[in-house]
Amino acid sequence: MNLGADIGQVVFAPLIPWPVLWVAAGVAVLAVALALWRGLSGWWLRGLTAAVLLLALANPSIQTEDRAPLSDIVLLVTDHSSSQKIGDRPAQTAAAEAQIKAELKDLPNTEVREVSVGDAPGDGGTLMMGALSDALAEEPRARVAGAILITDGQIDDMAQAPDVPAPVNVLLTGHRDDWDRRLIVKDAPAYAIMGEPVKLTLEVADQGAVPASAGKTATLEISVDGGKTQSVRVPVGKPLDLPVTLPHGGMNVLQFNVPAQKGELTDRNNAAVVQINGVRDRLRVLLVSGEPHAGERVWRNLLKSDPSVDLVHFTILRPPEKQDGVPVSELSLIAFPTRELFVEKIKDFDLIIFDRYRRRGILPSAYLQNVKDYVENGGAVLVSAGPEFGSVDSLWRSPLGSILPVVPTSQVLVGGFKPEITKLGDRHPVTEGLAAFGPKPKPGEKGPGWGRWFRQVEVKNRGGQVLMTGYDHDPLLILKREGKGRVALLASDEAWLWSRGYEGGGPQLELLRRLAHWLMKEPELEEEALTATSEGATIKIVRRSLSEGHDRVTITGPDGKLYHAPLTETEPGRFTGSWTAPGLGLYRLEEGGKKAVVAVGPSAPKEFEETIATPAKLQPLLAVHRGGAHRVEDGIPGIRRVAAGRAASGRGWIGITxxxxxxxxxxxxxxxxxxWAFLALAAFFALGAWLREGRRR
Structure with a gap:
């Protein structure tokens, strides 16, 4: 054990300023030189006299220090990121770490500071240089004797490499003959228009010591929302433009996978997940108003206010049977293109609205049959009914009647009433939470504080979903799925009172907007749906349903393992839950026949972009600090002490300073x-010079 040592040195504290002392020394040298030139035999004694006097003015002292030596510090930085968990790298890392610590422990006067580096948050990769900088900042630089890094060389912050005041060496895990195949998503849009192909750019790339058996082509497997898988052969090492057409609106989860090859380092980077939100290009709506009335402008304003809606609106101002002698050329600016709209282009519309329409011979039964077929094949029809719906020329008495959700009684109910949301309506996305819109109820008033309506057609429900009731609790808003399409009926034509603010008004705009978007199958308004989103490793689950009893969801992990997550009904018809995924990848969720998929983590984690162990990124740092890279598979090097500025790496060894x-x-x-001793010496030499020179004379 080194207890310390006494170190002495001479220090000066001149009695006069150093410049003056140097001037005096110069004068003394000149005087001695003059004595020597004149041939005085005591010149050297004169010089000793001057030297003693100058030394006395310099005031020399002996300074003695009691020094205690400090130990050297070696920084051992170990990479424990995800790429270090591939193959036998964990075993290599553990062996190297154990042996290096043992050798450093055997070195006298040496300490080890261990630093562990994992995955950086937010898919930041391996930030080893930042960890090295932090460790270096915590230690006195004068004691740092070296840094040893155990890693696969895939460092993502080399630009942040610190200036280490000692040698830096690397122990490299992995093997020279490693090879890997990975799938790269080079370009993928976040949004795409439904029904139109969108281009994704992919590439299958090989890296490392690729064997000939790997081949020049690979099989690419493609699935959407975890459905049926399709396979295509693609070239390796060349970008591939892949056209994809989204099957539905909302979030589409596309999974791409390349089967693992024999001897491949890892298959973790063989799959990629792309999430694309499907949106409609333009929503085409056909609005047919049977006659001018106060509420006609409501529908037009609603649909025209949405920039994504293309509206075609026709109003029948004059029925064909009216004979008043007005010239035909003055009756209309544009003829009603019935054949073009209801035969040739009916499939181009996303929604058809009949606003107080009555049968007057303008649309033949064959055209209304086309509308019925249009609904059954996936279209949508909304009927805004007035008193004409209960008359003899009602739409219910046309081919459309078989798909309408109600039967009219021919009665028109007149009297003030406030629309009310049913229990089913509280759970349905079209009307849920609608009470929060519009004016608040007055003190003591039950239900929403909406204004009243005064007219309603009496109807009887037949298989539809009654979301709102009106006069005497008769059905007011009824929805129904018919075939592949949807039908809705509003049994009153007085929604416009809300838009005018009568008695405070009501949520007319919000109600009609939701109703139109439900009919056009917007995903966020589906009453039976299971959706999931990820935030980091947390999956947030929302199950919407009109029924009860949805208490848990089944989750299938990327490895096929099953999990269960509890659900809680937070609002009527809305069951939510939160679950933490154990790892990255694609998770499939199922509950009550509804399925959803969600990707946890990035499409291609940075840790698996480059998996081959190589010291290439670290070579500039090693060159500056005279260190080297040694593969663990070749044997763990020993540790030597080397002088500062000397090479700190050689065959089978690494050095610290x-x-x-x-x-x-x-x-x-x-x-x-x-x-007094200085004075006595000066007097002695001066007397000696005088005696010598006087005796000589």
Whole structure:
């Protein structure tokens, strides 16, 4: 055990300023030189006299330090990121770490500071240089004798490499003959228009010591929302433009996978997940108003206010049977293109609205049959009914009647009433939470604070979903799925009272907007749906349903393992839950026949972009600090002590530089000679010079 040592040195504290002392020394040298030139035999004694006097003016002292040596510090930084968990790298890392610590422990006066580096948050990769900088900042630089990095070389912050005041060496895990195949998503849009192909750019790339058996082509497997898988052969090492047409609106989860090859380093980067939100290009709506009325403008304003809606609106101002002698050329600016709209282009519309329409011979039964077929094949029809719906020329008495959700009684109910949301309506996305819109109820008033309506057609429900009731609790808003399409009926034509603010008004705009978007199958308004989104490793689950009893969802992980997540009904018809995924990948969720998929983590994690162990990224750092890279598979090198500035790496060894740092425990200062001793010496040499020169004469 080194307890310390006493180190002495001479220090000066001149009695006069140094410049003056140097001038005096110069004058003394000139005087001695003059004595020598004149041939005085005591010139050298004169010089000794001047030297003693100058030394006395310099005031020399002996300073003695009691020094305690400090140990050298070696930084051992170990990479424990995801790429270090491939193959036998964990075993290599553990063996190298254990042996290096054992050798450093055997070195005298040496300490080890261990630093562990994992995956950076937010898919930041391996930030080893940042960890090295932090460790270096916590230690005195004068004691750092070296840094040893155990890693696969895939460092993502080399630009942040610190200036280490000692050698840096690397122990490289992995093997020279490693090879890997990965799938790269080079370009993928976040949004795409439904029904139109969108281009994705993919590439299958090989890296490392690729064997000939790997081949020049690979099989690419493609699935959407975890459905049926399709396979295509693609070239390896060349970008591929892949056209994809989204099957539905909302979030589409596309999974691409390349089967693992024999001897491949890992298959974790063989799959990629792309999430694309499907949106409609333009929503085409056909609005047919049977006659001018106060509520006609409501529908037009609603649909025209949405920039994504293309509206075609026709109003029948004059029935064909009216004979008043007005010239035909003055009756209309545009003829009603019935054949073009209801035969040739009916499939181009996303929604058809009949606003107080009655049968007057303008649309033949064959055209209304086309509308019925249009609904059954996936279209949508909304009927805004007035008193004409209960008359003899009602739409219910046309081919459309068989798909309408109600039967009219021919009665028109007149009297003030406030629309009310049914229990089913509280759970349905079209009307859920609608009470929060519009005016608040007055003190003591039950239900929403909406204004009243005054007219409603009496209807009887037949298989539809009654979301709102009106006069005497008769059905007011009824929805129904018919075939592949949807039908809705509003049994009153007085929604416009809300838009005018009568008695405070009501949520007319919000109600009609939701109703139109439900009919056009917007995903966020589906009453039976299971959706999931991920935030980091947390999956947030929302199950919408009109029924009860949805208490848990089944989750299938990327490895096929089953999990269960509890659900809680937070609002009527809305069951939510949160579940933490154990790892990255694609998770499939199922509950009550509804399925959803969600990707946890990035499409291609940075840790698996480059998996081949290589010291290439670290070579500039090693060159500056005279270190080297040694593969663990070749044997773990020994540790030597080398002098500063010498090479710190060789065959089978790495070096650290002893810093010889110390701390001063005591400091003592004593005069070199007493003042009288300097005076006596000066007098002695001066007397000697006088005697020598006087005797010579």
């Amino acid at each position: 002893p810093r010889h740092a110390y701390v001063t425990r005591d400091l003592r200062v004593s005069p070199f000679l007493p003042a």
